Amino acid sequence: MNIIEIKNLSFSYREDVPALHHVNFTIKKGEWVSILGHNGSGKSTLTKLIIGLLKADEGEIYVDNVLLNEETVHEIRRKIGIVFQNPDNQFVGVTVEDDIAFGMENLNFERDEMLNRITEYSKKVEMFEYLKKEPHLLSGGQKQRVAIAGILAMDTDIIIFDEATAMLDPKGRESIMKYIRDLYHEGKTIITITHDMKEAVNSDKIIILKDGEVLEIGETNTVLNNKEVLNKSNLELLLPLKLLYKLDEAKIENKKVKEILWQLSLNK
Amino acid sequence: MAIKFEQVNFLYPSFDNDHFSALTDINLDISEKGEFITLIGETGSGKSTLVQHMNALLRPTTGNVTIYGIKIEKNSNKDKKIKLNPLRQKVGLVFQFPEYQLFEETVLKDIIFGPKNFGVKEEEAIARAKEVIQHVGLSEEYLERSPFNLSGGEKKRVSIAGILAMEPDILVLDEPTSGLDPKGRDALLELFTNIHKELNKTVIIITHDMNIVYKYASRVLVMHQSRLVFDGTPNQLFMKENIAKWNLDLPDIIEITNQLEQKLKLKFDTLPHNVDQLFELMKGVL
Amino acid sequence: MKNIIIGQYIPGTSFLYKMDPRSKIIALGILMVTAFIFKDISHILYMLAGVLIILKIGGIPIVRIARGLKPIMILLLFTFTFQVLFIKTGAVMLDTALTLTTYNLGIMIIIILLWYFLRKYIKSKLLFMVVIILVILTMLSMYTPGTIISSSNLTIYEDGLLGASFIMVRLVIIVTLSTILTLTTKPTDLNLGLEKILKPLNLVKINAEEIALIISIALRYIPTLLDEANKIMLAQASRGVDFSEGKLKDKVMQIISLLVPMFIISFKRSDDLANAMEARSFIPGKERTRIHVLSWQRNDTAVIVFCLVVLVSTIVLGFVA
Numbered sequence: 066m067n068i069i070e071i072k073n074l075s076f077s078y079r080e081d082v083p084a085l086h087h088v089n090f091t092i093k094k095g096e097w098v099s100i101l102g103h104n105g106s107g108k109s110t111l112t113k114l115i116i117g118l119l120k121a122d123e124g125e126i127y128v129d130n131v132l133l134n135e136e137t138v139h140e141i142r143r144k145i146g147i148v149f150q151n152p153d154n155q156f157v158g159v160t161v162e163d164d165i166a167f168g169m170e171n172l173n174f175e176r177d178e179m180l181n182r183i184t185e186y187s188k189k190v191e192m193f194e195y196l197k198k199e200p201h202l203l204s205g206g207q208k209q210r211v212a213i214a215g216i217l218a219m220d221t222d223i224i225i226f227d228e229a230t231a232m233l234d235p236k237g238r239e240s241i242m243k244y245i246r247d248l249y250h251e252g253k254t255i256i257t258i259t260h261d262m263k264e265a266v267n268s269d270k271i272i273i274l275k276d277g278e279v280l281e282i283g284e285t286n287t288v289l290n291n292k293e294v295l296n297k298s299n300l301e302l303l304l305p306l307k308l309l310y311k312l313d314e315a316k317i318e319n320k321k322v323k324e325i326l327w328q329l330s331l332n333k
Numbered sequence: 334m335a336i337k338f339e340q341v342n343f344l345y346p347s348f349d350n351d352h353f354s355a356l357t358d359i360n361l362d363i364s365e366k367g368e369f370i371t372l373i374g375e376t377g378s379g380k381s382t383l384v385q386h387m388n389a390l391l392r393p394t395t396g397n398v399t400i401y402g403i404k405i406e407k408n409s410n411k412d413k414k415i416k417l418n419p420l421r422q423k424v425g426l427v428f429q430f431p432e433y434q435l436f437e438e439t440v441l442k443d444i445i446f447g448p449k450n451f452g453v454k455e456e457e458a459i460a461r462a463k464e465v466i467q468h469v470g471l472s473e474e475y476l477e478r479s480p481f482n483l484s485g486g487e488k489k490r491v492s493i494a495g496i497l498a499m500e501p502d503i504l505v506l507d508e509p510t511s512g513l514d515p516k517g518r519d520a521l522l523e524l525f526t527n528i529h530k531e532l533n534k535t536v537i538i539i540t541h542d543m544n545i546v547y548k549y550a551s552r553v554l555v556m557h558q559s560r561l562v563f564d565g566t567p568n569q570l571f572m573k574e575n576i577a578k579w580n581l582d583l584p585d586i587i588e589i590t591n592q593l594e595q596k597l598k599l600k601f602d603t604l605p606h607n608v609d610q611l612f613e614l615m616k617g618v619l
Numbered sequence: 620m621k622n623i624i625i626g627q628y629i630p631g632t633s634f635l636y637k638m639d640p641r642s643k644i645i646a647l648g649i650l651m652v653t654a655f656i657f658k659d660i661s662h663i664l665y666m667l668a669g670v671l672i673i674l675k676i677g678g679i680p681i682v683r684i685a686r687g688l689k690p691i692m693i694l695l696l697f698t699f700t701f702q703v704l705f706i707k708t709g710a711v712m713l714d715t716a717l718t719l720t721t722y723n724l725g726i727m728i729i730i731i732l733l734w735y736f737l738r739k740y741i742k743s744k745l746l747f748m749v750v751i752i753l754v755i756l757t758m759l760s761m762y763t764p765g766t767i768i769s770s771s772n773l774t775i776y777e778d779g780l781l782g783a784s785f786i787m788v789r790l791v792i793i794v795t796l797s798t799i800l801t802l803t804t805k806p807t808d809l810n811l812g813l814e815k816i817l818k819p820l821n822l823v824k825i826n827a828e829e830i831a832l833i834i835s836i837a838l839r840y841i842p843t844l845l846d847e848a849n850k851i852m853l854a855q856a857s858r859g860v861d862f863s864e865g866k867l868k869d870k871v872m873q874i875i876s877l878l879v880p881m882f883i884i885s886f887k888r889s890d891d892l893a894n895a896m897e898a899r900s901f902i903p904g905k906e907r908t909r910i911h912v913l914s915w916q917r918n919d920t921a922v923i924v925f926c927l928v929v930l931v932s933t934i935v936l937g938f939v940a
Contacts, residue, residue, distance in 0.1 A: 113894065116897075116898055118894050118897060118898070139900065139902065142897070142898060142899075142900050143900055145898075146898075146899075147895075147898045149891065149894070149895055149898075151891055153843060153888070154887070154888045154891035154892050154895065155891065155892065155895035156839075157836060157839070157892065157895070157896060157899075158839065159807050159835055159838055159839045162910070163910070163911075166909075166910045167896075167899055167901075168899035168900060169908075170907045170908050170909055170910065171899060171900040171901045171902065171905075171907055172900055173906065173907065173908045174908060175908065176908060176909070176910060176912065179908070179910050180910060183910070199839070199842065200839065200843070201842040201843050201846060215899065219899070219900075
């Protein structure tokens with residue numbers, strides 16, 4: 066079933082500059098979709114539109130079959146959790162514990178329930194020992210994990226990672242990607258928004274945005290094989306893929322090597 | 334020897350801070366000419382602390398750093414005879430986040446801010462700005478714009494331009510390509526290579542990107558837990574050392590080559606430096 | 620930053636730490652009012668003794684309070700001097716002529732120069748300055764050879780001394796009490812306590828909960844802001860800004876080069892944070908449940924009752940005297 070439907074979505078910050086133009090796509094429940102695009106392709110605007118922080122000029126957004134409008138915006142926000150790009154600018158609480166509690170406090174959870182969930186989900190992201198720590202003592206990756214815990218505590222099934230690894234060092238990036246994979250295997254619907262193809266290779270579906278429009282939508286394997294589209298997208302190709310394309314160009318037909326290169330693309 | 338570290342130890346005056354980057358027993362020589370150095374190491378290993386000693390922003394707790402003949406020790410800032418400020422024109426340091434630096438109404442004013450602080454006359458500074466803005470890949474029309482209305486990548490380039498306009502002898506950059514898309518990244522690295530080759534200046538880059546290290550560096554410094562654990566060439570680093578012990582990754586090209594060798598059960602003659610070289614090697618065996 | 624102890628929490632275990640922040644705030648309020656009701660110096664000295672006893676029972680070293688008084692030392696001295704010099708009633712305690720002559724002018728200049736050069740090496744600079752001033756005054760009253768340049772009288776009256784001492788003691792009591800509060804109460808607890816106490820303000824459309832949330836977000840970002848300020852200064856220093864020296868014009872530029880980036884970063888942060896909060900279903904004005912709760916114990920009631928007794932006794936004593 067479709068958990069998110071974007072129909073004919075358009076939005077401009079200023080009159081002459083369309084950030085998004087007639088964007089259409091759907092996301093099924095339990096899918097992991099990567100939205101790829103260069104900086105300025107419009108992907109950052111998408112998240113804000115989906116939860117009603119911005120109002121679209123044109124088009125419709127359906128979340129769990131509910132049309133997004135002024136009356137339903139709060140209901141829809143309860144269904145979607147977002148991990149934003151800047152770990153410092155989304156951490157509200159004075160301590161880790163307070164931050165995980167923030168969303169639940171907004172939703173009027175009972176105190177005992179909140180304390181239980183804080184324990185459970187902080188353990189899940191391996192931040193239990195840090196509950197009383199203040200954010201300035203944490204690394205970027207740790208702060209993002211706290212954000213994940215806070216989202217899980219609200220029982221949201223759809224999680225959007227909006228360039229959540231962009232400001233992290235390689236170690237931090239790896240740890241967040243691991244949590245994303247785990248959450249996907251547990252059945253959550255995951256949307257990762259990124260400009261790094263390495264983060265998209267394990268997702269089910271890839272949507273490529275370019276200059277505010279959808280360049281390509283398709284299953285990951287199919288899109289990764291589509292050399293023309295990838296070249297047009299302005300995204301950096303994965304090394305094994307580059308080799309694969311070179312072999313194709315030189316008309317070298319070694320199946321074993323191609324298979325190995327393909328597997329290498331997916332593993333990274 | 335432009336910069337010399339002798340038995341440098343550094344401890345941050347602590348507020349009970351867990352992020353306690355320090356320096357332990359650092360001995361290091363950096364010459365003014367001809368080096369393209371990459372400084373790598375995991376977060377917290379002391380890289381930023383190290384480079385902040387290179388332009389006397391920080392002073393060692395014990396030991397000394399000699400920069401262009403001026404010996405700097407713990408209390409050198411209190412010594413009236415030692416002028417630390419001029420050193421910052423000679424060793425230009427670009428910080429990782431342009432937001433910490435951009436503050437003027439226009440890009441032009443921001444770029445000439447540095448040179449003017451070091452005594453460059455306004456007309457000369459403006460002329461430098463016009464030149465330098467193009468070096469970083471932006472057109473002159475950017476000079477009239479507000480630095481706050483630029484994209485992340487553009488801000489980055491303006492901040493680099495601001496230091497280049499000071500015409501430093503040594504250029505130190507903290508993660509200059511983070512946040513840039515591949516095209517922007519390559520353009521900037523081209524620029525730094527040019528500065529290095531054509532003007533024969535030393536360029537030092539802090540980075541997490543092993544691919545940059547492998548492709549551009551002639552010398553690699555590795556920091557691990559406040560110590561300098563490696564000082565040599567990239568080839569020496571990647572071929573000989575088990576860099577996993579320092580929590581570092583291999584450059585993609587070497588990683589792929591290793592994987593191919595493993596899975597195809599063969600060994601290539603040489604270690605490729607880029608995709609094309611690897612492709613040639615592969616053609617050879619297929 | 621290290622000296623300003625008002626506002627700095629130091630962990631501890633005495634009864635002061637176990638009290639509900641609300642009762643501490645209310646107790647502080649009551650005791651402050653009490654301090655202002657006293658009119659007699661001997662009475663207020665009793666209160667000072669009481670405060671010292673609270674410090675002892677509460678396990679707070681006097682040294683810490685002394686450090687906390689340092690910032691207002693100048694105010695204390697100024698007030699004292701002002702009162703001593705300008706109250707001219709009561710018995711005369713001291714009456715000397717201060718004469719400035721050609722010879723002791725020279726000596727005064729030497730003493731001033733001594734002060735200027737030696738002060739770098741002296742730890743308690745304020746005390747040193749006070750001693751130097753007293754030395755100069757003593758000299759001006761005792762050593763007067765040479766031609767007289769000018770002369771005046773220094774007269775100190777009993778009421779002046781008493782009045783000055785009274786005000787000083789009262790100031791010390793008030794600052795000490797506030798310091799006890801901030802020493803023994805975490806800023807977040809203080810915030811929560813204030814929020815609960817100010818809840819009735821909802822009736823006049825002032826939302827105490829929202830204000831408390833704003834304060835807690837501000838508290839959360841203070842270390843981050845300090846860190847960023849430091850990094851900005853380093854980045855600007857790398858472009859030739861010398862924060863340690865410069866004329867007024869330069870100082871203005873230095874401050875701008877620090878403040879503008881801080882503001883820009885803060886604006887972006889506010890925008891991002893507001894989005895993140897709304898994404899987590901935050902609705903301004905809506906009731907929120909909380910993980911932190913305050914629990915009022917018997918001790919808290921006891922303390923409030925005690926303070927009220929003190930207040931009432933003081934008022935009664937005031938009428939009786």
